[in-house]
Amino acid sequence: MGLIVKKTEFKFPVGYHDFHKDQVFNYQMNRWYSMGYARMEDMKEAATNIENFADWKREMLKQAEKAASDDRMINAAFYYRAAEFYLLYNDPEKETLYDKFSELFYQAFADDEIERFKVPFEDSFLPIMKITGETNKAGENKGTIVLHGGFDSFIEEFYSWMRYFADHGYDVVAFEGPGQGAARKKHGLPFNWQWEKPTAAILDYFHLDDVTWLGISMGGWLCFRAAAFEPRIKRVIASGIAYDYMKFPNYFAQQLGKLFFHHFRNYSNKVSLKQIEKGGVDGWSISNLMYITDKKTPMEAFDVAEQMNAENIHSELVKQDVLILTGREDHFIPFKMHSMQVKALTNASSVTARVFTQEDQAQNHCQVGNIGLALGTMLKWIESVV
Numbered sequence: 001m002g003l004i005v006k007k008t009e010f011k012f013p014v015g016y017h018d019f020h021k022d023q024v025f026n027y028q029m030n031r032w033y034s035m036g037y038a039r040m041e042d043m044k045e046a047a048t049n050i051e052n053f054a055d056w057k058r059e060m061l062k063q064a065e066k067a068a069s070d071d072r073m074i075n076a077a078f079y080y081r082a083a084e085f086y087l088l089y090n091d092p093e094k095e096t097l098y099d100k101f102s103e104l105f106y107q108a109f110a111d112d113e114i115e116r117f118k119v120p121f122e123d124s125f126l127p128i129m130k131i132t133g134e135t136n137k138a139g140e141n142k143g144t145i146v147l148h149g150g151f152d153s154f155i156e157e158f159y160s161w162m163r164y165f166a167d168h169g170y171d172v173v174a175f176e177g178p179g180q181g182a183a184r185k186k187h188g189l190p191f192n193w194q195w196e197k198p199t200a201a202i203l204d205y206f207h208l209d210d211v212t213w214l215g216i217s218m219g220g221w222l223c224f225r226a227a228a229f230e231p232r233i234k235r236v237i238a239s240g241i242a243y244d245y246m247k248f249p250n251y252f253a254q255q256l257g258k259l260f261f262h263h264f265r266n267y268s269n270k271v272s273l274k275q276i277e278k279g280g281v282d283g284w285s286i287s288n289l290m291y292i293t294d295k296k297t298p299m300e301a302f303d304v305a306e307q308m309n310a311e312n313i314h315s316e317l318v319k320q321d322v323l324i325l326t327g328r329e330d331h332f333i334p335f336k337m338h339s340m341q342v343k344a345l346t347n348a349s350s351v352t353a354r355v356f357t358q359e360d361q362a363q364n365h366c367q368v369g370n371i372g373l374a375l376g377t378m379l380k381w382i383e384s385v386v
Helices: 023-034 040-047 053-069 073-085 093-108 155-167 181-185 196-206 219-229 251-263 265-278 281-293 298-305 336-344 371-385
Strands: 115-121 124-131 144-148 171-175 211-216 233-239 321-327 350-356
Touching (some): 023 040, 040 053, 073 093, 115 196, 124 196, 144 155, 144 196, 144 219, 155 171, 155 371, 171 196, 196 219, 211 219, 233 371, 251 265, 265 281, 281 298, 321 336, 321 371, 336 350, 350 371
Parallel strands (some): 211 233
């Protein structure tokens, strides 16, 4: 099964599969498969030999090399990306595997008329991918959609999404902000939660003043922060919303965390570094937070993450039309965040909230399992509010 591509067209398979017994690995396999970049048989084969992060890297590299030898460059590119995914913050191969992914990605889609830009930003640059939408008989298209990811994504991962919107008549601009992808790896920009700053740079550069803004995963928090301060954003879509990262645990755990993070920092650093050494999703999350923020200790990285809260998102300043897409069984973000975010948008022009369930096969984080349904929902909503 897997990928079916006709140059500019993707088919999004429906279904969330049990590739691996551990959700740490299973979700990522479903992620690449659901977005149209991996083959089911490759994921099944790799899963049989994976028990830890070292196994993951080895098996994904094996699949990448096999795909490349078979001239399946899309598969190969994303298997190199998968191999890079769980590398820790201080692993020198993070950049070399990224380079391999990027090289093969743009080779695979060399005929697809992808435009690439480097937008000046704070004495550095923001990487951009842009594709032009299909036009009507009068040579017009429907407008512009700007999208970005969040905690762990590269803009190239959303190419299938971009192509979907372009095929339906929209120009699509995807960018990596500070801390993301090549903005971090190649241009040295550490993460900054004040997302209105890169947002303004993108809008200025492309002379945009009436856009639909799509934030994915942690980008769901970032897109509301951007919209709160940027009136050139007219419509906001958040796929996967966090609202306040400090309120994920229950109240008791929140208070205990504050005590240790602020008053027992040395101890908390040691425990966090041990978690990273041990492996597992918690250790990887700490490692990736250190990497994107470019901090030397876990607690310094946490200081940045702590700012991604209900106060700093400024939901009350969001005046645009809003669409929120949430998976009922999102294993990254507690479902309580959904209603908290909806209720906080007190001044939005309109708020449409869609919760996806097992029946939709889109109950997971960012609707992995039924990306086609999520994109169709976004498209229908955009056309209803323009």
